[in-house]
Amino acid sequence: MTSNSYKFALTSVGVPCLKRNEHSFLKFKKGFFVGRDESPAKRDAILKAALDLFSERGFHGTAMPLVAERAGVGAGTIYRYFASKEALVNAVYQQWKLALREAILHDFPFTAPPREQFRTFWFRLADFAAKNPEAFLFLELHHHAPYLDDESKTMSERGRGEFHRFFETGQAMAALKPLPPELLATLVWSAFVGLFKESRAGQVELTPERLAEAETCCWEAVRL
């Protein structure tokens, strides 16, 4: 970085990278976690910068100093929060895998008719992707990446299992085709992923109408 007047910088310079004064002050007033607790704001800035860059340029295509710059922290600071580049990418992965799971499963209408369950699933997925496009792309891009650690893989598997169960119950209610649930699950999931990627690349405009039409298509693909 070029600026050396950071000591007195009290206002944000584009990126939410406030020097720790304000935050530490808050910590002090609250009276908890005082002392060696490191600033969550800084950690979050790093996670966000990493998410954006990894999703756009991939893991190997992203240089750590670039992550630091984007996060508005020093290059060394990242290593106070994450042991390595791999640890960082895994932290991002787990953070968003959890968020996606939560976004879809929270209060899911498991007792509703299958058709409605499917619609709910589809639009929750679309909603998550629309609100967190980088995160959604990141998760897709790093699915099965060799540098994902065991915890990331476990989380991935768990989400997968829950997704399959959703199809199994639909089959039990004689609403879905009696095919292997992982086949149905993959068809629907990857259809949405493809649609979303194309819309991001500007090849398809993903209006609410199209989204609804695509939902119908996918339902007809899996319905009995």
Added chain:
Amino acid sequence: MTSNSYKFALTSVGVPCLKRNEHSFLKFKKGFFVGRDESPAKRDAILKAALDLFSERGFHGTAMPLVAERAGVGAGTIYRYFASKEALVNAVYQQWKLALREAILHDFPFTAPPREQFRTFWFRLADFAAKNPEAFLFLELHHHAPYLDDESKTMSERGRGEFHRFFETGQAMAALKPLPPELLATLVWSAFVGLFKESRAGQVELTPERLAEAETCCWEAVRL
């Protein structure tokens, strides 16, 4: 690196090597490609090694000396055939994009009923992917990559257009849903891609039966 006299290039698509013409010409006069030669075999070995490694580890994750080792050539030799790592990845991309296009479009039954056209398309795609799994993954992985050059992008667009037209004719025959063709195209294409990727990751077993079942699902997704 814009050689223009490649009329004697006998091998695959891509950037013809600069110093090649005169030599190839001499050989051509003799009628055989024996003996000393800036051999197409070597160029092909490099393309194959690059395909395997790029599809498995990505562009930035693949080191050129590793490509050389895998191809069984010296590191410097690659640069006799390809101007740079980027030129190499583009040559691989164009080679296989063309092959895929050919595999699907060759003698395509354009006059058959839409249902049969769809089936033909699906199984040709599956056949190509089964025979050239690395190539299929490579093409998917590098779709829209920032290091693809204009020629690669043009080829990509061309294939895309032809694929859309296939859906448009289906619509004209009142066999397919009257939705934007790029939407239908994306749904089907990405469903297959997802299925294939999962099968490669060992998550789904893609037997001929499953493939046929998935084809039915996809047809029902797009049929009127």
Added chain:
DNA sequence: TTTTGCGGAATGAACATTCATTCCTTTTGA
């Protein structure tokens, strides 16, 4: 004061690419 968190220059490893050299085939000259 001491402790702690931080920034960013410093470091060594790994990378893409180059180039002086070797190797091999063909041509030349007898």
Added chain:
DNA sequence: TCAAAAGGAATGAATGTTCATTCCGCAAAA
């Protein structure tokens, strides 16, 4: 027919660059 020279292809150590990670001096907090 063969020896030797020519010349282009192949090589891999060398080069300069970029990267992930470390280190250290400084400033704020305790």
